[in-house]
Every structure is written in C-alpha cells, then in structure tokens.
Amino acid sequence: MPARPNRASVDVMFAPATRRLIALGSAALLLVFARPAVTAAQPRATVSVPRIEAPPAFEDFLDMDPERTGPMARLAPFLQLEPDEGREGTELTMAWLGYTDTHLYVVVYAFDRNPGNIRARLTGRDQIYDDDRVFVWLDTMGDRRNA
Structure with missing residues (x-):
C-alpha cells in the first residue's frame, strides 16, 4: 500500500491548481457583478404614448403605412430574450402604442418568414413559456421597478 502523503505535501501539490481556481472564480464573480453596472450605465429608452381620437383598426396595420397607422407611437427594433439576450431579433417585430x-392600445406585429410552420402547443396550465410570446409590462407605480 502506498504511503499516504502528509498534509504539507498535499498543500504544495495542489497549490497552483487551487490558485488558478481562486483566480477564475474571482474573475467570474467580477464579471457577474460588473455586468449590472455596465447595463445600468446605458441610457434607458423612453417613448411618449400619444392620445388618439379613435381606437385603432386592424386593417390600418396590415401594410404598416405610417399614413394609416395614425399618430400612434411606433416601437422598433425589439431585442430578444432567448436564445441571445440583448441581440436584435431575428424576425421583424414592431409595436404601436396609443391611448384614449x-x-x-398596444398593436404588435410579429413577423415570421415561415408562417406555415407556426404552431401552438396544447399545454397544461401555466406551461406556455416554450412558445413565442409578447409581454406588455406596465410600470403603474412609476418607479421603474414594479412593472
């Protein structure tokens, strides 16, 4: 049976690997905690939602002609959440906002190059998050945290 190394020789034998792990772990923590600071430094996009005189009609958005969409605020491009968070979407997505x-009123145009492939799965309750979706979050408190 081989002799068991004493504690000092084990510490010396693994010291370089341990130091590398500590350095990598520290670098990873720095990246994790530095990312929100970088994100927070970027200016937030704002939009003024105009008051409109009448509800929008579906037909006004079929050709996306600015003359037909009226004074509603147009939002584009959209960024994706998955699979590449923060990148511009691979398909054209636009939205218009207005209020009476x-x-x-929120109108969303979500284009798909292959509309024949669009399928919605029949899922159990609260298990809809594998399909494409659009969220509309309203910050009714005005604190930029509770939307």
Whole structure:
C-alpha cells in the first residue's frame, strides 16, 4: 500500500491548481457583478404614448403605412430574450402604442418568414413559456421597478 502523503505535501501539490481556481472564480464573480453596472450605465429608452381620437383598426396595420397607422407611437427594433439576450431579433417585430380617455392600445406585429410552420402547443396550465410570446409590462407605480 502506498504511503499516504502528509498534509504539507498535499498543500504544495495542489497549490497552483487551487490558485488558478481562486483566480477564475474571482474573475467570474467580477464579471457577474460588473455586468449590472455596465447595463445600468446605458441610457434607458423612453417613448411618449400619444392620445388618439379613435381606437385603432386592424386593417390600418396590415401594410404598416405610417399614413394609416395614425399618430400612434411606433416601437422598433425589439431585442430578444432567448436564445441571445440583448441581440436584435431575428424576425421583424414592431409595436404601436396609443391611448384614449378609457383605453390603452398596444398593436404588435410579429413577423415570421415561415408562417406555415407556426404552431401552438396544447399545454397544461401555466406551461406556455416554450412558445413565442409578447409581454406588455406596465410600470403603474412609476418607479421603474414594479412593472
């Protein structure tokens, strides 16, 4: 049976590997904690939502002619969340916003090059997150945290 090394020889034998692990772990932590600071430094996009006189009609958005979409605010391009968070979407997506005295209107145009391949899966309750989706979050508190 081989002799068991004493504690000092084990520490010396693994010291370079341990130092590398500590250095890599520290670098990873720095990247994780530095990323929100970089993101926070970027200016936030804002949009003014105009008041419109009448509800939008579906037909006004079929050809995306600015003359037909009226005074609604147009939002584009959109960034993707998955699979490449923060990159511009691979398909054209646009949205228009407007409001009346009683309603907020959000029109979303989500283009797909292969519309014949669009499928929605029948899923159990609350398991819809594998399909394409659009979220509309409203910050009704005005604190940029509770949308």
